[in-house]
Amino acid sequence: xxxxxxxxxxxxxxxxxxxxxxxxxxxxxxxxxxxxxxxxxxxxxxxxxxxxxxxxxxxxxxxxxxxxxxxxxxxxxxxxxxxxxxxxxxxxxxxxxxxxxxxxxxxxxxxxxxxxxxxxxxxxxxxxxxxxxxxxxxxxxxxxxxxxxxxxxxxxxxxxxxxxxxxxxxxxxxxxxxxxxxxxxxxxxxxxxxxxxxxxxxxxxxxxxxxxxxxxxxxxxxxxxxxxxxxxxxxxxxxxxxxxxxxxxxxxxxxxxxxxxxxxxxxxxxxxxxxxxxxxxxxxxxxxxxxxxxxxxxxxxxxxxxxxxxxxxxxxxxxxxxxxxxxxxxxxxxxxxxxxxxxxxxxxxxxxxxxxxxxxxxxxxxxxxxxxxxxxxxxxxxxxxxxxxxxxxxxxxxxxxxxxxxxxxxxxxxxxxxxxxxxxxxxxxxxxxxxxxxxxxxxxxxxxxxxxxxxxxxxxxxxxxxxxxxxxx
Amino acid sequence: xxxxxxxxxxxxxxxxxxxxxxxxxxxxxxxxxxxxxxxxxxxxxxxxxxxxxxxxxxxxxxxxxxxxxxxxxxxxxxxxxxxxxxxxxxxxxxxxxxxxxxxxxxxxxx
Numbered sequence: 112x113x114x115x116x117x118x119x120x121x122x123x124x125x126x127x128x129x130x131x132x133x134x135x136x137x138x139x140x141x142x143x144x145x146x147x148x149x150x151x152x153x154x155x156x157x158x159x160x161x162x163x164x165x166x167x168x169x170x171x172x173x174x175x176x177x178x179x180x181x182x183x184x185x186x187x188x189x190x191x192x193x194x195x196x197x198x199x200x201x202x203x204x205x206x207x208x209x210x211x212x213x214x215x216x217x218x219x220x221x222x223x224x225x226x227x228x229x230x231x232x233x234x235x236x237x238x239x240x241x242x243x244x245x246x247x248x249x250x251x252x253x254x255x256x257x258x259x260x261x262x263x264x265x266x267x268x269x270x271x272x273x274x275x276x277x278x279x280x281x282x283x284x285x286x287x288x289x290x291x292x293x294x295x296x297x298x299x300x301x302x303x304x305x306x307x308x309x310x311x312x313x314x315x316x317x318x319x320x321x322x323x324x325x326x327x328x329x330x331x332x333x334x335x336x337x338x339x340x341x342x343x344x345x346x347x348x349x350x351x352x353x354x355x356x357x358x359x360x361x362x363x364x365x366x367x368x369x370x371x372x373x374x375x376x377x378x379x380x381x382x383x384x385x386x387x388x389x390x391x392x393x394x395x396x397x398x399x400x401x402x403x404x405x406x407x408x409x410x411x412x413x414x415x416x417x418x419x420x421x422x423x424x425x426x427x428x429x430x431x432x433x434x435x436x437x438x439x440x441x442x443x444x445x446x447x448x449x450x451x452x453x454x455x456x457x458x459x460x461x462x463x464x465x466x467x468x469x470x471x472x473x474x475x476x477x478x479x480x481x482x483x484x485x486x487x488x489x490x491x492x493x494x495x496x497x498x499x500x501x502x503x504x505x506x507x508x509x510x511x512x513x514x515x516x517x518x519x520x521x522x523x524x525x526x527x528x529x530x531x532x533x534x535x536x537x538x539x540x541x542x543x544x545x546x547x548x549x550x551x552x553x554x555x556x557x558x559x560x561x562x563x564x565x566x567x568x569x570x571x572x573x574x575x576x577x578x579x580x581x582x583x584x
Numbered sequence: 585x586x587x588x589x590x591x592x593x594x595x596x597x598x599x600x601x602x603x604x605x606x607x608x609x610x611x612x613x614x615x616x617x618x619x620x621x622x623x624x625x626x627x628x629x630x631x632x633x634x635x636x637x638x639x640x641x642x643x644x645x646x647x648x649x650x651x652x653x654x655x656x657x658x659x660x661x662x663x664x665x666x667x668x669x670x671x672x673x674x675x676x677x678x679x680x681x682x683x684x685x686x687x688x689x690x691x692x693x694x
Contacts, residue, residue, distance in 0.1 A: 363634070424628045428630060431631065470630055474632055
């Protein structure tokens, strides 16, 4: 059925443009697959054997409980991929839902491969100040967490890389080419995310300066959010999003129930994201505190975002409240382990305000972000990282006391420096990546494809084939 | 034979349908259509005003014998009045009607 629908549409189209581009695209893809896939598979199979041999060397004192917790948390974080998928699918138009879901599935697959091949080595391959240099293809790699096997630790880190990559899908939705997106997701998780990760978590220069980001407000969310900002800025807004006279023309999401279940899934996964980042269950007090803080900040983010939207726009907007919940969760990600519950409520509240003004501000500067990925992940990621400098408590495990607990401005300065370095690096390297992709594969789909929808032209399918609801009662 | 065409709002359809059923009119078609209105409407989406100029409407078509036309008009009006009384009813002649199964024509085709 799908096979039939595509040529029919193409034939209706007055220009031959789409048919031609489809044909050229197919030829390029075919030659890429013919050359690269067997080559890559060959190398991977060789390296995989060595990797197994390397990890098979006896290590001592694994902690079963810690390992179990890390694996469960990894599965929870993996499930967040589904949450991102639902949020993004619901907030785009129905003609692009399948495309954005496809991107969500495939960017995780590419991220896990990339993170296996290059990412882990760059992130955890030794204590070099800038990048790690050992453990390519996990060959000779070691776990950076005490008592946890490399495999479990790798999985936990790989799902984080996937989360960073998939944040971008929403911001560039409805207009970015599918294969360009695949190339981007591989490059981000192979080279860019791991470099920042190494600086902060892999013993790099920021770690040595005592920059503190517990579960990844900067490393995961702000990196993903910044990439999203660069991507949507380079792509330009969707057709029809802003009028010629400069006024804006909002394009509604097609399925808010999907968005809502997506946010619930993300929140659910966040308990793995934050509490799992303790890398063990041996400190029950710590993981319990993290879970509590995560809940409070998420709730407060949603409440305050709803109130802010209610006051500013006149009505409580569902998608803004959902963005607010995510904003609170992103905000608490960095400080969740080292702040009290009062501070968590405050952090969530500020994130809730920030996200609403972030959405307004993005609209003002005419950057089109259909799902609010930039306000949620970039802005609130920055806020969460700064919050450690304000509310961090050395007694709870932070490397210093925050400003409000007598630590002075030093910690805040370190946090600022870290944010500027990480986001500066991400922005510049992502700009180069997107420009490179634009020059080779092309970033944006054709105007006709954008109008017809990416589902039909890029994938030859309809997300809601034969679907119509008509209620009379 | 007449074709009665009515444009009503979505929220009026249940009442109009019931009124037609009560009047023993059980053969009609409802279509989801969009149409303009004298004024546009402002909606808010994620903090931005959205100008809406096309609204969801229902287009109802009832084929009626000449003797039934007034009943149909009355039923549609009654149903519509139950929620706001918005809408228009148009009546236009039908030249011919054929019941495909039997080949009967005209009033026999009902």
